[in-house]
Amino acid sequence: MSRIGKHPVPVPAGVTVQVAGQTVTAKGKLGQLSLTLIDEIEAKLEDGKVAVAPRNETKRARQNWATARTNIANLVAGVEKGxxxxxxxxxxxxxxxxxxxxxxxxxxxxxxxxxxxxxxxxxxxxxxxxxxxxxxxxxxxxxxxxxxxxxxxxxxxxxxxxxxxxxxxxxxxxxxx
Incomplete structure (x- = not known):
């Protein structure tokens, strides 16, 4: 089980995150960035945090779970601080x-x-x-x-x-x- 992927990404004040299907979009004071996730990974926005989870237990889903979470954390940090x-x-x-x-x-x-x-x-x-x-x-x-x-x-x-x-x-x- 992924240790990094389990932790949801907190969304700070001043940053808005939208999850539409496989696309995660973050807007902040430094601009707007978006990321398209692979089909085996799903992201949900719930109470100010973005949670990432694998859709199934395939090897590819487990490999990309923490990577997707880290990429979303980089989106949020990038539009906030750079x-x-x-x-x-x-x-x-x-x-x-x-x-x-x-x-x-x-x-x-x-x-x-x-x-x-x-x-x-x-x-x-x-x-x-x-x-x-x-x-x-x-x-x-x-x-x-x-x-x-x-x-x-x-x-x-x-x-x-x-x-x-x-x-x-x-x-x-x-x-x-």
Whole structure:
């Protein structure tokens, strides 16, 4: 039995959740998000909480029970507070800046990398070496942060590149004489 799936998702004040068939929609101050559940999972809205349960005892229903509950919890948290990923840039001359709807990255290439900022995502550069990606959809925030990091991932010898704020880079020893 799922330990996570058993617990209903509380709906805080300021957030409205609607369950229509297999679609769960959440509205809050940061926008509106919706999620379509698989047929083996059902969701019910009862006294300010969203309860998720499997329709039958198939393996697929049991596998997706807690996943569906977690995705609904992320919808509610996203429209209420939002999600943020912070990136750091290390390297001589490496920097980032936001120009209009593009993120401009100088990462040691012969050209600047232009990354178009998707809808629903806001990117801020407090310092030239710090990037903050935020939005309501947790999956989209993580995907955008991973795409930015992929342009120049951190290398193990000097630690140059783009890394997550809390990521630790395992450093290697250089050549010896």
């Amino acid at each position: 999600f943020t990923k912070n990136l750091e840039i290390n390297g001589v001359g490496y920097k980032a800046m936001v120009q209009g709807t593009d993120l401009i990255l100088n990462l040691g290439f012969s050209h600047d990398v232009k990354y178009p900022i998707p809808q629903g995502i806001s990117i801020k550069c407090e310092k030239p070496t710090a990037i903050s990606v935020s939005g309501a959809d947790k999956q989209q925030v993580g995907q955008v942060a991973a795409e930015i990091r992929a342009y120049r991932g951190p290398e193990p010898y000097k630690g140059k590149g783009v890394k997550y704020e809390n990521e630790t880079i395992v450093r290697k020893e250089g050549k010896k004489k």
